[in-house]
Amino acid sequence: MANNQKSLDTAFFGHPRGLSTLFFTETWERFSYYGMRAILLFYMYFAVTKGGLGMDQVTAASIMSIYGALVYLSGVVGGWLADRIWGSRKTVFYGGVLIMFGHIALSLPFGKQALLVSIALIVIGTGLLKPNVSSMVGNLYSENDRRRDAGFSIYLFGINLGAAIAPWAVPWAASGFGLNLFHGQMNFHVGFALAAFGMFFGLVQYSIDGRKFLSKDGLTPDDPISHEQLRPVIFRTLAVVAGFAIILLIMAAFDQLTINNVITIITIIAIGLPVYYFVLMLKSKKVTKVEKKRVAAYIPLFLSAVIFWIIQESGSVVLALFAEERTILHLGAWHFAAANFQTLNPIFMMMLTPLFAYLWDRIKHHPSAAHMFAAALVFAGLSYAFMALPGLIHGTTAGRVSPFWLVGSWFLVELGEVTLSPVGLSITAGFAPKAFKSQMMSMYFLANAAGQAVNAQIVKFYSSATEVQYFLIIGALGVIVGLVLVIFSKKIQAIADTE
8 A cells, every 4th residue: 555655646746745855855965065065175274364274285185085985984874773773764864963063063163173073973964864865765666666766866966956056155155145244255154054054954844844745664763673682783882982092092192193193094994994894795604606706806896986986076175276276266257266166066967967867778788887987987087187288288387277177177077977876886786795785785885985085195195286297197097997997897797697
């Protein structure tokens, strides 16, 4: 009966009314997150006299990268809490509340302490919210409902809509709403406050609409944990927290407790966690020989995804620095902010995804997953090679260059993302051993976390003086690894097809 009811609900453009609830929840959540991210780097390294924290630019860039890594790492915990303890409905709400308070912390003039509190709150909150909203979209449809794929497309449009608007709205607020309220200076706290309001609206809408239109299944966990099972989990969690605290205390005792050293520890964790999972699956007796071959064949795809995300996720860090320091910020009489370039990612995704889906449906012989990964890497590598051109043509000390260099670079890397996205999760699921289905699915997201963790280290080598070399070396790495992957694509696909 429930499935029939789902199939009859066509209140939101032919889809269940609950899709509207989740659509706007994610629109507002992404608005708050991408709005904050659009100005956070500048807030950290701008001088105090310009409204910033006056941090070292290299440290600020490393923090931005490790921030993204932590967000993806936390998603593993959020999925578990929803499945075993709270259910998806409560987990999403708790996550939204933490995100809102994280933005509120940044909106208050409490300096670096507020920044650290905000990062912690938003990382945990996003980890609770992101994976569970996606699963709730799937639960709106019965198993045989043909509208499911289109429903996810609409949902993804909502994500990109919020992410596209925010890099314009939040910097606009921080600059005084176009009214010169702050006498030409940036008041970043006002921008962060707007991000907090965005998440607040999302929570209000989620709470009111959710009671009416979301499935009651999400109110309880799908696989509730018993008290007996919970005790060892709590013990292991406390042990991990205590171990991390001891490491920090030892570092403090030797006067090594610095932001850069903490970033290095997180980098090691982000890289070490997928290594641990690969070793665990390859050595487990629960995994058959055929499954182990598939896990081994997935490793080059995983490494390719890491390199892809190193480049793709640089938009809020390296390309943001290029926008602020090396780009002409006007076209004729139209002036804009460096933060506005962050809108290019979601805008190109909204433009390219429907086109790609249209072409994909009409291709008779689809390329293999390895070929798709390879193409994504080549596009990403070319996007970085493209960014080396202004420095090669004009030099890096000759002043500012056209904003269309950034537009072209973002276009190329987003071609890579729409190439990778359709097959990324699918091939991960196809290579997953039965005994490690959930852990294997998290590997795709851990690739992003590892990529951003690596970024936190290599971004230290970026400056206007090293600009050309930086873009050429990383761009060449992407293209070369992509071409090497093509060579091994047949072997990888043969293993994937093994029964």
